Amino acid sequence: MKHPLVRIIDDDADARSSTSFFLSVMGWEIKEYESAVHFLETDDLSRPGCLVLDVRMPEMTGMELQVKLNQKDCRLPIIFLSGHGDLDMAVHALKRGASDFLEKTSKPERLQAAVCKAVKESVALTESIESREKLKSVFESLTPREKEVALRVAKGELNKIIAYDLGISERTVKMHRSNVCAKLNVASAVELAAFLNELQVSYE
Structure with missing residues (x-):
């Protein structure tokens, strides 16, 4: 199984760099994307891990990216980061399967805990899928x-x-x-x- 990767998707370079630095210090392998479009064009969606995703971005918002990933049946957990506290938006994101919805002003420990939970779930799912594929190959x-x-x-x-x-x-x-x-x-x-x-x- 591929090593888990935490993707940080945010059009704000300073915010992206700050989040990336904190999570890399916590021991995570990080990849940064300046837009949802760039992420969709270049990311290996089969690699376990999670997304730390900004809500408001040009071209494609974080919420629109979530819909796109659901359409692709991508199971990567999404942690939304919002600079604007919006309860209604959070409810919609969680209903569509988001792992967590945090404000950018949240304590770093909350983000670290959310990433730990999301990556653990992603790794477990990937292991389950790979195990089933091996069994299927043997049966075939x-x-x-x-x-x-x-x-x-x-x-x-x-x-x-x-x-x-x-x-x-x-x-x-x-x-x-x-x-x-x-x-x-x-x-x-x-x-x-x-x-x-x-x-x-x-x-x-």
């Missing part, structure tokens, strides 16, 4: 017949029933079952069912 390595047998084994069907339904010998079913267990690193029908549930593969 099965032959069509092995997949067929796997789904029936997960349902709890007996070897002789599987053999009868598929028109093959029980010995062949046992061979496919053994191959499935070895490839997926499972030892029982229960573990196989759990594996398929993790991938959200229907076997009922």
Whole structure:
């Protein structure tokens, strides 16, 4: 997994530099963007971390960027920084999934805590996605017949029933079952069912 990155997006160079300096001192890897447009054009959205995002910017506001990222199904947590206390704006941002909404005058400790929380969530989500992708890759390595047998084994069907339904010998079913267990690193029908549930593969 890629190392987490904290993106700071603010058209105010002084504010951007100040936030960047504080968070880098706190140990975070930082990348600065002077606009939401520049961020969208150049950032690696697959890298975990978070956004520390100014609300009011030219070209594209922070709120508009949030909508764009939601449309892209980007799961990077967003921490809004506002120089203008606006409760209604904060409510809308949080309803659309923002991780936090802070005023720029908030104590630095609040920003540090918000970044810690957001990055932790992002890393956990990325690990979960990568783990599922690995499991999916392993499942796709099965032959069509092995997949067929796997789904029936997960349902709890007996070897002789599987053999009868598929028109093959029980010995062949046992061979496919053994191959499935070895490839997926499972030892029982229960573990196989759990594996398929993790991938959200229907076997009922």
